[in-house]
Amino acid sequence: MTFDAIRANKLRSTLTLLGISVGIFSVISVMTAIKTLESSIESGLNVFGTNTFLITKDPAIQFGRNEKYRNRKNINLDQYFQLKERAKLPILVSGGDETQNVRVVTYKDKKTKQAPRVSGGDYGTLRTVNTYIADGRNLTEEDVHLSRSVCIIGADVVDVLFPFEDPLGKVIQLNGINFTVVGVTERQGQSFGQSQDNYVFMPVTTFLQRFRGKSYSLGITVESESSELYSETLDEVIGALRAIRKVPPGEENDFEITTNDELMETFGSFTGSIKIFAFSISVIALIVAGIGIMNIMLVSVTERIKEIGIRKAIGATRRHILFQFLTESVFLCQIGGIIGVIFGIAAGNVISLVAKVPAVIPIDWAIYGVISCSIIGIGFGSYPAWRAANLDPVESMRFE
Amino acid sequence: MSNLISLNQIKRHYDVGGELVKALDGIDVSIKPNEYISIMGPSGSGKSTLMNIIGCLDTPTDGTYQFEGELVHEMDDDQLASIRNRKIGFVFQTFNLLPRSTALRNVEVPLIYSNTPKAERLEIARSSLISVGLGDRLDHKPNELSGGQRQRVAIARALVNTPSIILADEPTGNLDSKSGIEIMKILYDLYTKGNTIILVTHEKEIAKHANRIITIFDGKIKEDRANENMIKAL
Structure with a gap:
């Protein structure tokens, strides 16, 4: 059901995806870049033996x-x-x-x-x-x-x-x-x-x-x-x-x-501040993307008031409708997120090519990225979904 | 025989801009299994409101409504949804199919909401469509079907959960006369197979298909009589 709706509105869905993708892209690419630098610098710093x-x-x-x-x-x-x-x-x-x-x-x-x-x-x-x-x-x-x-x-x-x-x-x-x-x-x-x-x-x-x-x-x-x-x-x-x-x-x-620890610390405090900066930019980007998702979902709900009415008439409970719209927004967010992760890792690894250090895939950040997409999907999709779920079946079916 | 539906002093009042509108003002109706009932009345008489209440789409402001012994007027939204899903099959004037889904998919939807397993769901949906003569239109979308065909999809959808009543709201209103006759024939067949049918219409000729005609006027029952001259659509 979810996919029917997404397929029917390809352009709109794609644009929405893009917002999420850009947000996730920015955080993943910076984190990948930092990770490549970190791993190469750490291996460089680890010239010191332990103890x-x-x-x-x-x-x-x-x-x-x-x-x-x-x-x-x-x-x-x-x-x-x-x-x-x-x-x-x-x-x-x-x-x-x-x-x-x-x-x-x-x-x-x-x-x-x-x-x-x-x-x-x-x-x-x-x-x-x-x-x-x-x-x-x-x-x-x-x-x-x-x-x-x-x-x-x-x-x-x-x-x-x-x-x-x-x-x-x-x-x-x-x-x-x-x-x-x-x-x-x-x-x-x-x-x-x-x-x-x-x-x-x-x-x-x-x-x-x-x-x-x-x-x-x-x-x-x-x-x-x-x-x-x-x-x-x-x-x-x-x-x-x-x-x-x-x-x-x-x-x-x-x-x-x-000591080794001291070298790591000096370097860590430097990358730490870059990470915080990149992270806050990404958070802003993702909030903007989330607002985009919410807007699209509200449009989607309004567009489908009649459909929601029909579904309710033939037995959909509030939970069914809520779930349908949440799935749609989470799905959109995750696809966007996965695209962002893929391009982000690719872009981040360009740095590893330039710096001639081994490529890195920041699995942890990729997972955080996809998880945060789901959270955005649920967070910003909740209100539109809740609105859809609480529509009155009689009035909705009359809606043209 | 015990009543399938009993409405007792049902009232439905709306507040429209500070003015109280009594759409229904004390309706008493009992319906037994395997009755074919027409609810008649001019527009604004309250017949649509009555249909919505019988169909559990709306709840009365006052009065009691028992459906197979269950107290509908006390139910919350989700319980009403469940009753609609399991006990009531709707056939609407404007068909109300999901425009982007195929006929099969449309018929399958009520089964999704009743948590029927997928394989079983498809099987029931398919045989339901075959029973209304659309076995060769399973994968057509509503806009690829004629009005009569769309209404038959809607009937197939109404039947999948083997409902206790079939509630048809002006089922022939948007159809040409030939398709209308086809639809009335299907409804008559369902009646002869033991189904309970409630037909809401403003057309006398259509109403005569039922064996009991209830006429509503100004939110009250004006007449409730058996129809001796039932048209047996064949």
């Missing part, structure tokens, strides 16, 4: 320049070794640094086209960034102590320099300096259209000697044994580092601690 925090001189996310940070002492190798010595709770303390100064890496006649990231660290560094050795070996304590000229290379570097050869044991040149490849890491894939596999990694000591002058500041990653011991570990490390850096009691830390 891990990072100690640096400057904050990880910094707005503008700040004298406070500039005047801080650098974190040098000595401090790093001392911290490693003093802190008992962490299962891992790794110092590292990186540079963009190396333009090309060569092997025989082959060279990398894109400048790789070159970084130094120790045997724990790879683990704290969730990267694992695919072939060969990790760095050892000895490599660090003896400043050996060895390196571990990412999958992209392998692709370019060793398409047909086994890279292990081969000697490559960075800015003309020889390094022996001792390990290859597993492929990480892309984040934000940037490969995560284009790097050369070596002992921090070697790195500092070869690629850094006097001025450098290490980032130290610390991993606690478990999440239960996390805050205890954090306290111990802060205490130890304050002692090493001779920070007088009562004064602020002269270094920054960054």
Whole structure:
């Protein structure tokens, strides 16, 4: 019955659908876009392993320049070794640094086209960034102590320099300096259209000697044994580092601690405000669409007064009529909603194409979308349906 | 035989712009099963109001109405809808079919409201249409049917729930004489099969098809007599 009426008024039904579609479209597309960004940023942020925090001189996310940070002492190798010595709770303390100064890496006649990231660290560094050795070996304590000229290379570097050869044991040149490849890491894939596999990694000591002058500041990653011991570990490390850096009691830390949670929070507060904005726009759009539905349903009721009268005469109860019109409005809303969801997800995922991150289907928002359509259908369809249900059969049948 | 319908001092008053209109002013009628009754009267006499009350489309302002022992005047809207659905078959002057639905669909609707299962519904609707001679018009919409055919669809619809009475309001009013005769024949057949028929009309000739004629004037019963010269439409 419902469908007869909708089919008979195709244009009107389509226009009504469109209102709902646009409302749902706006919320779904923004939510999909945010979700794609979120998932890619989160995977980017999750370079940190679990139960891990990072100690640096400057904050990880910094707005503008700040004298406070500039005047801080650098974190040098000595401090790093001392911290490693003093802190008992962490299962891992790794110092590292990186540079963009190396333009090309060569092997025989082959060279990398894109400048790789070159970084130094120790045997724990790879683990704290969730990267694992695919072939060969990790760095050892000895490599660090003896400043050996060895390196571990990412999958992209392998692709370019060793398409047909086994890279292990081969000697490559960075800015003309020889390094022996001792390990290859597993492929990480892309984040934000940037490969995560284009790097050369070596002992921090070697790195500092070869690629850094006097001025450098290490980032130290610390991993606690478990999440239960996390805050205890954090306290111990802060205490130890304050002692090493001779920070007088009562004064602020002269270094920054960054945790995964903090990075997520900073990002979350940013997307949160976009979400609220998009959500409120959509709510307005949906209310407007709902008014459209109500208007159309009122027209539909008026147009069918005679039909309602006939139906009542032959035995339709108020509930039958109410149900008929509510089904019609909910059906219209849901079709509109589903169209909106489909186009919204498509539009949102265009962003994932542009940003080269994997496509996302926000199932939760799609479900909320369709549910809210039903609510709109019921909410704005109730009054017209109620009016229809309460029509007097005799008068309605006389209506022309 | 016990009464199928008994109306006792039925009054129906309207307030039209502050003026009291007594459409019905104390009607007493009893109807037994398998009677064929004509309700006659000029327009404005109150016969339509009476039909609406007998058909449970309207409720009296005062008086009592018993339908197969049930007190109709005390019922709420949904109970009235249920009585209309199960006990009364309507045939209207203007057919009152659903314009966008096929004949079959139109006949099926009362069965939907009585919660008959779909397969059974279609079967009953089909055989009802066949019984009025429209077996080959099942999928035609009202605008694809002639007036006489439309009225036969309406009769088929009136019959699907095997009602206790068939209430026909000027059933031939919008038809040519030939179709009118056909319709009257169908009604007569239904009467001979044991149905109770109430025919509302202002035409004397049509009224003579019944075996009892009630004449209404100014909201009161003017005459209620048996019709010796019943026209047996054949």
